[in-house]
Amino acid sequence: DAKTTQPPSMDCAEGRAANLPCNHSTISGNEYVYWYRQIHSQGPQYIIHGLKNNETNEMASLIITEDRKSSTLILPHATLRDTAVYYCIGEEYGNKLVFGAGTILRVKS
Amino acid sequence: GAGVSQSPRYKVAKRGQDVALRCDPISGHVSLFWYQQALGQGPEFLTYFQNEAQLDKSGLPSDRFFAERPEGSVSTLKIQRTQQEDSAVYLCASKAVFSGANVLTFGAGSRLTVL
Numbered sequence: 735d736a737k738t739t740q741p742p743s744m745d746c747a748e749g750r751a752a753n754l755p756c757n758h759s760t761i762s763g764n765e766y767v768y769w770y771r772q773i774h775s776q777g778p779q780y781i782i783h784g785l786k787n788n789e790t791n792e793m794a795s796l797i798i799t800e801d802r803k804s805s806t807l808i809l810p811h812a813t814l815r816d817t818a819v820y821y822c823i824g825e826e827y828g829n830k831l832v833f834g835a836g837t838i839l840r841v842k843s
Numbered sequence: 844g845a846g847v848s849q850s851p852r853y854k855v856a857k858r859g860q861d862v863a864l865r866c867d868p869i870s871g872h873v874s875l876f877w878y879q880q881a882l883g884q885g886p887e888f889l890t891y892f893q894n895e896a897q898l899d900k901s902g903l904p905s906d907r908f909f910a911e912r913p914e915g916s917v918s919t920l921k922i923q924r925t926q927q928e929d930s931a932v933y934l935c936a937s938k939a940v941f942s943g944a945n946v947l948t949f950g951a952g953s954r955l956t957v958l
Contacts (some may be wrong), residue, residue: 766944769935777847777934777949821885829874829938830899833885834942 743838752809756822759803771818812841864953866922868937875938878934925957
């Protein structure tokens, strides 16, 4: 069972990097870690995922510890539009994504 | 279409009424998922389809909830005899292929309010 733990909320100054932590100590060796975000009144939006190695795409970077018990999502230059709930998600057998409560990220000018 | 389309966006029902929520996935996407999101909570899995086959319905909260995808494209989530606790946003998502990473595209959701 891929349960994850995230802080309930974080603040970040506009233009600075936002570093969102996630603990997933129960994740198994072949389970991906996914990050999605949800802006108010919209559906969740995929950001990035990873298994063992660090990953980077046009939206963010994902740093996964060597023991795979935790990860950090990095938004390199946060903007006001990045204010959202960020979900760190494990997957259960059978294609199910298990969302937790997420982290509310507030980007402030 | 370009994205996942859900209708209606907002639905108000009286307790005991039946409701039907529609999802149009991205054209050609094989997998389709339904999630329920209560106010202030993360989405919770309800059910998913591969083409027309419903492979997992373990998250459906009661036998009042029923989902179908008869031709492997459009899906309908039906809730019979609605109760106040059914009030939530119902999210639909689709994925291009069955296997591989769970990169889902979500719709904006249907907000159901049961009075």
